[in-house]
Each structure stands twice: as structure tokens, then as C-alpha cells.
Amino acid sequence: MTPPSSPPVAATPPVDGPCTPRARHGALRPLPFDAVRLSPDGMLGAWQGRNRAQVLPHVLERLETSGVLDNLRVAAGRAEGQFRGFNFADSDLHKTLEALAWEAGRVPDDQPWEAFVGAAVDLLAAAQRDDGYLYSHVQLTAPGEELTHLRWSHELYVLGHLLQAAVARARTTGRTDLLDVATRFADLVDTRLGPDGAEGYDGHPEVETALVELYRLTGERRWLDLARRQVDLRGRGLLGSGPFPPAYHQDHVPVREATEVTGHAVRQLYLLAGVADVAAETGEQALLDALVRLWESAEGTRTYVTGGLGARHKDESFGDAHELPPDRAYAETCAAIALVHWAWRMLLLTGEPRYADAMERTLVNAVPAAVGLDGRSFTYSNPLQLRTGHDGADEQHPSGRLDWFACACCPPNLARLAASLHAYVATVTDDAVQLHLYAAGEVRVPDDGTVLRVRTDYPWDGRVEVAADPDGTPLVRDLVLRVPAWADPAAATLTVDGAPVRLDVRGGRVTVPASPGAPVRTVVLDLPMPVVALTPHPHADAVRGCVALRRGPVVWALEQADLPDGVVLEDVAVVAGAQPLDGPPAPALGVPVGVRVAGVHRPAADAPPWRASGTVPLPPDVAGGTPLELRLVPYHAWGNRGPGAMRVWLPVAAAGAGTPDDHADDHPDAGADDHGPSAHDAGTAPLPRCGPDGTAVR
Template sequence: MLHPEVHPDPTVAYRVAARSGPAQPTPDAVATLHPLGLDDVRLDPAGLLGQWQARNAAATLPHCVAQLREGGALDNLRRLRGDGDVGAFTGMWFSDSDVYKTLEAAAWELARPQPGTELRDFLESTVALLAQVQDADGYLNSYVMTERPDRRWQELHWSHELYCAGHLFQAAVATARVGLGDLLETVARRLADLLLDRFGPDGVEAVCGHPEVETALVELYRTTGHRPYLDLARRFVDLRGRGLLNAERFGPVYLQDHVPVRDAEEVAGHAVRQLYLLAGVVDVAVETGDASLLAAARRLWDSAYLTKTYVTGAHGSRHRDEAYGDPYELPPDRAYAETCAAVASFQWNWRMLLADGAHRYADEMERVLYNAVAGSTALDGTHFFYSNPLQLRTGHDGSDEDAPGQRMPWYACACCPPNLARLMASVQAYTATGDAEGLQLHLYAAGTLHATVHGRAVRITVRTGYPWSGRVEVTVRAESTEPWTLALRVPGWCQDYRIEADGADVTVGDGYLRLTRDWSSSTPVTLELAMPPRLVAAHPYVDAVRGCLALMRGPLVYCLEQADLPPGTRLEDVRLDPASPMGTTALPGGPPDAVALTVGGTVARPGPAGLYRAGATSPDGPSDQVTLSAVPYFLWGNRDPGPMRVWIPVDTATAPTGGRPHPGGPGSTGGPAPIG
């Protein structure tokens, strides 16, 4: 169905149907899988993903709107209208992008029934404002237009002009796809056409210092069918690495301008810029059939996820330049691990999953979603981490917002909260896909799914307590008797599973169980994923955590917090007993059915004073046995500020047969303290 609010365009060969999600390849794209429609998946608010989406709607998104008003981002745009009550420009010079990301989040949220009108009022009034203040030639950037009008397009290494334009395009795509009128799309296309005039085939050779416009231009093409937008995205990708940016201040690696994409061997530089660029690279590759670009994306995926990604799925090991480090340079206490990088990783892996269909991309989506993304937001939905360390030391000075000791309501550079809002408002669109053979479930969440297979309607109901429980109950009902295949992902962390699917032909391959049968009767399928607690060790080249282990269960990474230690205990004195049995217990104050872990350990009494000691080793003093309680990493920091660590030093004196107390035995802390 053609989008009813897009004007006819003689260059259009294809239009995406209304109500599609954030990333929608065209039918001609070289992609293995295709997304379902935005409305095809409804999350159950009783499930964890559904809870997060509901919290996003009730708390995070309204909070973002309020901060845009109070912090001046909307006033920066109102200045262009000449409103007399508006003062000087305030905030970051790219604050327009925060407005656009919040608009996108509002559009995805408004695709569902809303109890009030506040969100719609915000969207409609802001879109009207943008239409009013846009220059006659289509240019729109509040900072440049008011503070540096003579420098338009002249400082692309730092101005974020194209970056802001990209987020405007994505907001316009969202409003168009959910049927909220064509005004924002008109604004976006006027700016996009200006980009074509300046940077198109016969125009200036240039790229943006902060990639993002590439993936946005592709999505604008997918929505409008206007091929020049795709061609411009490809041109921007091809111009990368030719030294077109002024790199004197930041350096070419930081700006992703140090090597052509097709020649790059490892991810490097500013992590968010690298990941956004690669999302655009995949979009361009699948729409143009460019095999060399897709090969480069696969090669850089190996670099990122085999040598430079934290166990939580986070990216960026250096505070300097918010950047990737060397291979295996993953210090837990100095992890920058920006929230926007986690969101960008999720987006890149989604595009790789659509392109290749390989389970490793869905595995990474799950890992980063349940750990790095989820951990960035407090339980109240209105406080956030910008950086996400895996260790907070005793005595940490959390006054610097670059490395706070607890989540903050907003940041001077406020890119992360609205980025989270737009992801969570549309997260249901990333759970399942389809292909010529049938449907695939990638992220397990309680809810319902409606799709069309072989031209006939299918309804799937999912009941699960995932990720607290590994039991996934799927009921399938199809109108047609023609057999088709339902694929269920077996996560890479899962070492044992059981499947019940009466009457189905079951095959296993590339991390998926493929069940083929006639689904015309109401057919139950039960997948049991074994989810015991487990210990995880890092590659020996990760020097920063040598001699340490991490605790995991299912897709969740766990951590120790000061709040769960015996009084007077310093977290740095805690050691893990790897021979001790591990157990589970309820987590009071956490989400329903939340699970904490228990494991034996020791608390060493400090040895001789002094920063350094003579000898081949630095032994601890005498130690006391204790049962340790670990909470999911994504829930850390919801109690009083205090030390935390994911990687726990191993008690080297532990005998293979143990001898430590069982969970709940002598020395137990009595279970985790209440969260929240």
C-alpha cells in the first residue's frame, strides 16, 4: 500500500507501506530476512520488555520532553521564530538532535493508543515550529542559523550539521510510517534536497565529522522511494577515509576519516561514530547490492565483537575521545561504554541480522539490550548513565558527569536519554522477522505477533518469564494448511535445551531450531532453555581482568554491590570461590520474578600496609568465608551510591573440593538487599 500522505514523485519505484518500523529494507534489497510491521508485535506489559516499554512511555519520554523545554533546546529553535521571551542560545551546539530523537520516540509511541494528548501536542507543536523556522532554501540548524550564519557547511568536522539533519530525517520517517501527517516529512525532504544540491554527484566532496546521516538518508529513501537519497548516502560512505575533514583538533581516527570503509581492518576511534557509520554501511550495502561493503561490515564486526566488546555488550574502552582501544584493551573501571554506543550496537546488529540472518547478530542484540542498554536507565525511568563502567571503586569521586557514581536526570551533552526513548518506544519491531520460508523469533518477550505467511494470516502468542526463566511457550495459529517454518533462536550462551513441538519436523542449524508443519490448528510449542548460573572468564589477553571471573545467568551479567556485603566489608577485599556451589534467590524490590545469584567467597583482611610489597606475590591477610549475593548488572546503582564490580578476583587459596559455605549457610549475608 502506498503511503497516503506522500505526494506522487516520478522518480519513485517503490514505497514502504505505512506502519513499518524503524529499519525497513525495500523488497529489492539484498537481505536475508525482512522485519515485520510496526503493529505486528505487541508486548505484554507483564513481561520485562513490555515493562520497559511501558516505563519508557510513562516516565522516560515525558521526562525528555520536559528537559527539552526546561533546558533550552526548544527555545533555541524558537529564537529563529523571533519569540521575545527567549534568551541566548543555550546548551550543546547540536541540541537540535535531542529534539529530533524525542520526536522520533514520540512518533513510535503514538503508534499505540494514548490515554492523553500531551505527547501528540508536543509532536504537533514542535513539527509546526520546525516548519516555521526552516530557511527558504531548506536549511535548518538553530546553532548555525543564529550563532554562525556565515559558516554554514564550513566546519563539518565539528558542527554536527549533517548529524542533526540525519536525526531529523529519522524523525520524519517515523511520523510518516505511523501516519502522523506529512509536514515533518516535507521539512525533512526540503533539507535533504538541499544536501543533494550541495553534496550530490556534481557537488562538494565532504562528509560529516559525526556519521549518522548515512543510515538516515537510506531510510528516507526507503520511505519516499526517491533514489537520489540512497545515492547520496552511498557517496558519503565512499568519501570516508579520504582526509576530507579538518582533523587538526580531533584527529582522523576520531572522525572516522582515517581509512576508506572497504579497506578498514578494525573498529577504531569514537565508538558511537564508528557504530553509526557501520549501520549506514550495511543499509547502503543491502540496498545497492554492494558485496564489498557488506564484506567490510562483517570484517569489522569480527574486530568489534571478538576483541573490543565488554561482557555487557558495551563499546568504548577509553574516556579520551570516547573511543575504542587496542584489541583486548577492556579495563572495567575505566570503561567509557557510552549508552549511545550500546544503542548503536543494537542498531548495527539488527541490520546485520537482516542482511545475513546469522544468529550471532541476534545474540549481540540480546546481550547489549539486557545489560548495557538496560543498565543505563534507573528503575524510575528518569535517571540515566552516560558512561557505563563495569567497576566502581571505593572512594570513587562521582561528581564528574563524565563518570558519575549514580545515574543523573540529564546531561550537558544529552544525547543518551532521547536515544534510549526512541529505541524503547519501537523495541517490539526488533523481536521477529520473516522470510520466504516462514517466521523467526529472535528476542523472547511475552506478547502477541500477527503476520502473513504465504498470503494468509498467522497469530503467535508468546508466554515467558524471560530472562528470569528459560521457558518459552509459543502458541501458533495459521489460517492456511500449507506448511511453513517457525525458527526459534537458541542463544549462544545456552548449552542445553529441550523442545516440545508435536507434529513438527525439527531441524537445527546456525543457532536456530526450525520447526516445519501445518500450523492451521492451535499448535503449542515449548522451548526450555537451561539457565543455570555460570562463571565466565575473559580471554587471557584482557590483562585488566586477569585472575577474575564474572557471574552470568541466561543473557544477564551480574555484579556485586556494596549494599549486599556484610557491614564493614570493603568490596576490594572480596574474593570469589569458584569451587563453591552457585544458587539463585529472589531479588526484593526488583522487577517481578527478578533473580539474584548466590555464591561462596571470602573477605580478606587487609595485609601489611603499603602500596607495594617485597616478594613474588602480594598475599592477602587472613580471610573470612562469606556467601556473596550478586544482582543483575542492569539493576546496579538503584540503591545508595557505592562500589560495584562485575569482574571478581578469584580466591587462589580455594581447594578444588571447596569447603566454603553453601549459599544460605554460615557467613551468608542473608540475601540481597532490596533494590529501589
């Protein structure tokens, strides 16, 4: 492969990020891509650093060994051989190129991969046919059948990722070489499937959001029209059935009529991200209504406590409402990433903090769990429980992370998200700047020259200090801070330039006005982070009688590695009424504070599969068990100390009458009330019983 012949074209500021609406139908506007810089000391900044130092080099190695580059070399006539991998393997390269483009914009002074990118663009151009078609699988295995098997071919899906990579490269480096290649392919699709062509859409949505972004970059209306056409046609059953039903492809009902998320989780979420992009440019209320309706279906009934989505290994799909089994959770990594994309677009459209809450939950739990601390090991599915003795021979549900997959969609997807994480931190309006994700770093507002320095150890500590640059101007716009849904507004405090201010939370946010008469320099929002016990919805049968522990936005898990020798994880329960507390740090996992709670160990190795009783028994109590303190790790850090059992949802054992409680000092108020707190957010671990109003009963 030869270096690129296309000279760099000076990028004109501002540099747009992954999602930059042209129209003003939305409530919020994203900042330029280079407006936010994350500190390497914070969780998100450290993640970006690991992505650059370990993940990206590893992904580049695997593009070579997996056959992705060889497929294109054969298509270009530069090598001989057979197609290797899944039919959509080209997209692994495209997502990697997008990640490298965002890295080039994030660290413009150090671009170690430009030679690789230039050579890859040259290879893609050589493999591209004269009519613009570029999809190595069809070119090598089924020439002459282009765009004729859209139900399963993934041709437009691959085009979508190619377009996103090209847009990112054009925005961050000013180079249009990849854009020229991608646009030629899009031209062909517009001719064949545009308003004057056949009616067709891809079985795997993704191209919709990419086409809208191409429109945003170029200003050519035809790309927005083509994206809208893809949305308008879907649901008419044009894809047919077999081997999967129409709902698998979201082809069972028109988008505007859909009432619940269904089918393949990643496809559904990518489609909804694209629909949100179309709505942002057209202002169509019917699309926004459908998006909100489907959000409530996903968020209210089909989302794991970690932010993962997709309950079934079969069809990689959503299940029924509240079908959320922890040990059989599929929760594909790409689905969590797609949720971030969709939530960001909903946040821009509506300005509602609940979408930022969902982004935060997913970005501190489900998504980072998918990449190991070594940056070279990954998960495809993300269970919330791994049983002792689990057979992890299948790469779709292994006993730990793997360095690659036969279907390798997730690692390069993680890379492109991590490289652009900072783009999701803040937004602006004409009169305010909004902080949505709390991370140490710097936020620049180019319109007025404001520079905000954020100091925080979030998500481990709830103190967030936002200070205007001491050498610059004070706040010019109002500052809007999100008060997360997990936080108790009554316990939170706000100070402005050292003076306490009443915390007036409205719609999940607090506004600090910029006052020319009394210029604001420093704002401190303090969100206490007690450990709380979460109890599941009564219809979530798989985890009935269990609790999950959360501290701030972080969900915690119990690992076999933290239990005494001889103690099997399945034999451990949390003591009802126990107050979960902060625990010791785990420096090896990058965790500065832990979580601990009183538990009990009752071996069940010799117990029969079931026991008979003449009456319905009470839940098991701790009598006869051995007290022990359970120490948990963040869910996102599980599996970094070798294989072993893990669970997020922990069974609860009742503190039986007359049973001494060795941990009473940890929770002196346990058992003091007749009724516990809300069944969804409890300060202590309740008994696994619920009253008719859904509250836990002691």
C-alpha cells in the same frame, strides 16, 4: 506555538518500522511495525511501559529547561536570547520526536503528545530558512558558514535525526508535516554536497542511515545515492585533523578497506549501521565483506561482557584489542544503542543468529542499565566497576544516575529505542517466521494471518512457549527459533504439541516445520539457565584473575548494598571452585531470581601498596579470611538503591590446602578435576591461572 495545520493523512498498511529495506538482497525481512505487541509483564514490555509513563514526560520537561526549544524559538524570531547547550542540541528534540512517533504507532488509540509534536513541527518550520537550512546553532552563532565546517559542526548528524523523526511520523501517523520540513533541509544538502556539488561528509556519521530510510519511504533514488556518496567519500581525509586525528571521525581509511573498529565509538557504529543500509539496497559484496570484518573486530576484541563498547574516556573511543578496563570503561549509552541498530541490520542482511545474540546481550545488560527504575535518571558512561569512594562529581563518570546531562544525547536516544523495541523481535521469509528476541507478547504475520502468542519469563526463565492463536489457523510458515550462544544445546529440549522432538540445532537455530498433514499448534523451547562463571581473554589484562557471573543472557554485579556492614567491596573475592547458584529474588528491583556464590572477606585496609617476595607467589588463598555468601544483582539493575561501589568482574581467591570450605555443599565437585573448563565459559569459579591452551588450571 500553534497546533499543526497539516491534517492527518491515512497511513496505508503495513506500517513500516525503523529499518525496512526495499530491495531483497538481505536474508530476512522485518515484520510491520505494528505486528508485534509486547506484554507489560515481560522485561521488554515493562521497559516500554516505563518509557511511556516516565521517561518521555521527563525528556519533554528537560527539552524546555535545557534550552533546546528556546534555541529554536530564537532562530524563529519568536524569542530573544543566546544559544544554549552543545552545538547539536537540536538533535535532542529530533530524537524525542522520533520516540513520540513510534509511540503513536505502538499505541495508536492514545496519543497524548500530538499537540506537542504539532507545535514542535510548527516551530521547526518557522525556524527553517527559505533555502531549507535548519540548524539553530549555526543560524544563531555563525550565519553564513553553513556546511563549511563539517568536521565538527554536526549539521548532517542533526539532519539525520530530523529525517528519522520525519520518517517515523509519516509511517505511523500518515502526517507529512515534519517530512516536508526535513526534506527541504535534505534538498539543500543534496544540492550542496550531492553528485553535482562539493565533496563533503559529516565528522559525526548518522545521516547515512537516515538518508537510506528516506529513500525507502519515498522511493526517490537520489537519497540512496547521497547516502552512498557519503560512504564512498569517507576515508579520504577531507575532514582534516584537529583537535582530533582522522581516525576519531573514521576518516583515516576508506570504509571498504577498514580492518578494525577505531576512533569515537558512537560515530563508528552509526557509520556501520548506515553502511549496512546501503549494502542492503545495493547488494554490494565489498561493503558486506567490510561490515563482517569490522563486526569481528568489535565483537571479538573490543566489546565488554555486558555489550558495552568504547574503552576510553579520551575521545569516547575504542581502545586497543582487549583493552577493556572495567572501572575506566566509557561504554557510552549511545554506543550500546548504536550496536543494536547495527546488529539488527546485519541480522537482516545475513540471517546469522550471532547478530541477534549480540542484540540480546546488549538489550538485557548495557542498554537498560542506562535508565533507572524511576525512568527519570540516566547514565552517560557505563562502567563495569565503581570503586569505593569514587569521586562522581563529573557527569561523564558519576557515582550514580543523573536526571540529565549537559550533553544530553543519551536520554532521548533511550526513549526512541524503547518505543521501537518490539520491532526487533521477529522477521519473516517467504516460507518461515523467525523469533530472535524472546519476550512475552503476540506476533502477527499479516501475509498469512498467523497469530503467535509467546509465553515466557525470559530472560529469568528459559522456557519459551509459542502457541498459535486458538481461534486462528495453526502454523502456516515454518517456525525458526534461535538457540542463544549462551545456551547449551545438549541440555535444551523441544516439544511440539506436547511431544518431545529431537533438538536439531543448525547454525544457532532450530526449525519447526509447518506440516499441513499434522498442523502445529504449540512449540515449547526449554533452555536451562545455570549460573556460569566467565573468565576473560588472556590479553584482557585489567580483569586477569577475575570472573564474571552470567545466568542465561544476564550478566550480574556485586553491589556494596548487598554486603554486610563493615565489609568493603574491594576486600571481597570469590572462592575458586565455588559453584554459583540461583539466589533469592529482589522484588524491589523487579528481579524474580538472584545469583549467589561462595566468597571470602579479607580486609586490606592496612596492607602496603606492594609486597616483596623472593619467588613468584601463588595467587592469594582464602586462609585467614571470613567466608560469606555473595549475592549479586543484574548489571542492568545496579545503582537503584543509592550510591555505592559495584563490580562485575570479581577477583578469585584460591581455596588453600587444608582450608575448610564452608560452602562445600554448594559445589561438591569443586577441585575434583586437574583442569577446569574453558577459560571463557566455566561452570565454576576457577583459579586465576591459565594454561598454554587458554584453559583455567586448578
